[in-house]
Amino acid sequence: MNIAFAGFRHAHIYGLYTKAKETPGVRIAGAWEEDAAARLEAQKTVAEPFYGSFDELLADPRVDAVAVGDYFGIRGERAIRALEAGKSVIADKPLCVSLAELEKIRALALEKRLNVGCMLDLRYDPAVRAARRLVREGRLGRVHAMGFTGQHPLDWGTRPMWYFEPGKHGGTINDIAIHGVDALRYITSLPFVRPVAARTWNAFAAEAPSFRDCAQFLAEFGGGAGLAADVSYAAQSGTAWHMPSYWRFNIWGENAAVEFRYGSGRVLLAEKGHDIEEIACPPVPDNWLTDFMKPFSEEALLDTLASQQAVLEIQQLADASAAR
Numbered sequence: 001m002n003i004a005f006a007g008f009r010h011a012h013i014y015g016l017y018t019k020a021k022e023t024p025g026v027r028i029a030g031a032w033e034e035d036a037a038a039r040l041e042a043q044k045t046v047a048e049p050f051y052g053s054f055d056e057l058l059a060d061p062r063v064d065a066v067a068v069g070d071y072f073g074i075r076g077e078r079a080i081r082a083l084e085a086g087k088s089v090i091a092d093k094p095l096c097v098s099l100a101e102l103e104k105i106r107a108l109a110l111e112k113r114l115n116v117g118c119m120l121d122l123r124y125d126p127a128v129r130a131a132r133r134l135v136r137e138g139r140l141g142r143v144h145a146m147g148f149t150g151q152h153p154l155d156w157g158t159r160p161m162w163y164f165e166p167g168k169h170g171g172t173i174n175d176i177a178i179h180g181v182d183a184l185r186y187i188t189s190l191p192f193v194r195p196v197a198a199r200t201w202n203a204f205a206a207e208a209p210s211f212r213d214c215a216q217f218l219a220e221f222g223g224g225a226g227l228a229a230d231v232s233y234a235a236q237s238g239t240a241w242h243m244p245s246y247w248r249f250n251i252w253g254e255n256a257a258v259e260f261r262y263g264s265g266r267v268l269l270a271e272k273g274h275d276i277e278e279i280a281c282p283p284v285p286d287n288w289l290t291d292f293m294k295p296f297s298e299e300a301l302l303d304t305l306a307s308q309q310a311v312l313e314i315q316q317l318a319d320a321s322a323a324r
Contacts, residue, residue, distance in 0.1 A: 001293055003090070004063045005031040006054060006070065006078055008042035009160060012092040013069025016119060017046065019289050020067070026289070032057045034070075054078070058085040065090060065115070065292075071160070072175065073168040076101030079116070083108035090117035090292050093178045095308050097170030102312060106305050110298065117292030118304055122183040122247065124288065126281035127260040130267045131251065132187040134279065139271065140253025143188050146227045147250045148180040153240040154204050154213055154233040164208035171315040172200055172215040176231035181219075181314075182307035183249065190222035192310035198318035204233060212322065217314050 003020055005028070007013065020026045032051040033039035039050065051057040057066070058081060066082040068075050068091040076096030079089045083105065089095075095118055096102050109116050122128050134140060162168040169175065185192060196219055200212035213233040220226060240246060247262035256271040258279075267279040294300070 001025060002027050002029040002062050002064045003067050004029045004051070004057050004060065004065075005046070005067045006033075006057060006082070007075075008033050008038050008046075008069050009035065009071045009162060010069055010092055012119060013067065014045060016067050016069070016090065016092065016289070019287070023289055023293075025293065029060060029063050030057065054081070058082060058087065063087055067091070068095075071162045071168045072170045073097050076105065080104050080108065083112060083114055083116075086112060086114070088115040088117075088292075090115075090119070090289070092119045093308075094170065094174045094311070095305075097174060097312075099309065099312050099316070102305060102309055106302075109301055109305075113296045115292055115294075115296055116301055116304060117288060118178075118308065119288050120179060120182045120304075120307065121288070122179050122262055123186050124284045124286065125183075125262050126284055127262065127264055127267050128183050128187060129284050130279050130281040131249070131258050131260055134256075134258060134267070134269060135188055135251070135253075139256050139269065140251065140258065141255035142223065143190060143221075143225050143251060143253045145252040146184050146188070146221070146225060148184070148227075148229050148248060149245040150176055150180050150229070150231045150247050151235040151240065151243070151245055152176060152231075152233050153235045153237040155237050156205065156207060158237075164205065164211050166210070169211070171319065172212055172233060173198065173217060173231060173315040173318055174311050177215070177217070177229060177314065178307055178311045180229055180231065180247065180249070181227075181310050184221070184227065184251070185303075185307060185310075187251065188221070188225070190225055192306065192313075193220040193222060195219050195314040195317040196226075197321075198314050199321055200318045201322070212318075215318065217318065219310075219314060 065088040198217035
C-alpha cells in the first residue's frame with residue numbers, strides 16, 4: 001500500500017508517519033502541507049518529497065491511500081476529495097466535523113469500496129481487549145451502566161493555535177470523546193442510540209472565551225444502557241497522562257462490574273459473590289494501520305464511521321444547548 005500524507009497541523013499525524021515507516025507492506029509516496037510554517041516543520045521529520053498541491057497528490061497514480069492530518073475543520077473536505085479521486089483514507093480523529101460531511105464520506109466509501117480508517121488507539125489497548133473478552137464470556141451479564149473520564153491538558157501556547165480559531169476545531173466532544181465511545185462500543189457490542197444531555201462551556205481557556213474547553217454528556221446505548229462521561233480540557237499540564245482519571249472506564253452489569261485505565265495493563269473484575277479479581281491483559285498484536293490495510297469490508301467501514309457519527313450527534317446536542 002502506498003500512502004501519501006496530506007497535512008501535518010496536528011502532532012498525532014507523526015505517529016501515523018512513524019508507524020507507516022515501520023509497517024511491512026507500506027510505502028510512503030510523498031507528502032503535502034498547505035501551511036508554509038507547518039510544511040517547514042514537517043520537512044524536519046518527513047524524508048519523502050512534498051507535492052506542490054493537493055491536486056497533484058490526488059493525481060498521483062501510485063497513491064492508494066491518503067493520510068489526513070490537517071486541522072479538524074478541513075479534514076472532512078480533504079477526505080471527501082480523496083475518496084472522489086479513488087483513494088482510501090486514514091486520519092487522526094476526528095475524521096470530520098459535521099454529519100453532512102460524514103454522510104458524504106460514508107456514501108463515497110460504500111460506492112467505491114474504499115477503506116476509511118481512524119487512529120482509534122484504545123481498541124488496541126490490552127485492558128480494553130481483556131474487558132471485551134469478559135463481556136463476551138458473559139461474566140458481566142447484561143450491561144446497564146457505563147462511565148469514562150478522559151480529561152486532557154489545555155496546554156495553551158503549546159497546543160496548535162488553530163484550535164482556538166473559529167471553524168477550525170469543531171468541538172471538544174468531537175475532538176476527544178470518540179476514543180471513549182468507540183472503546184465502549186467495541187467492548188460491549190452495544191450500539192449507540194442517542195445523546196440524552198450534553199454541555200460544553202468555557203472554563204480554563206481564559207484567553208479564548210469562545211472555546212468551550214469543558215465537556216460532559218449523558219448518552220443511551222442499546223438495551224437501555226446509560227453512559228456518563230467527561231472529556232474536558234481540565235487536566236493540569238505535566239501530570240495529565242498519569243492521573244487515574246485519564247481514560248478511566250467503568251462498566252456495570254447485572255452480575256459484575258469492571259474498571260480499568262488505558263495503558264494500565266490490568267482490569268479489575270468485581271463479580272457477585274467473589275473477591276475483586278485482577279484480570280491478565282496479554283499484548284495485542286494488531287493496530288489501526290494493519291486493520292486499515294485489510295481488504296474492503298462494509299462491516300468494518302460502518303463500524304468505524306458509527307463512532308464518529310455518535311460523537312457528532314452528541315456535539316450537535318451540546319452546540320444546540322449552548323446556543324439557547
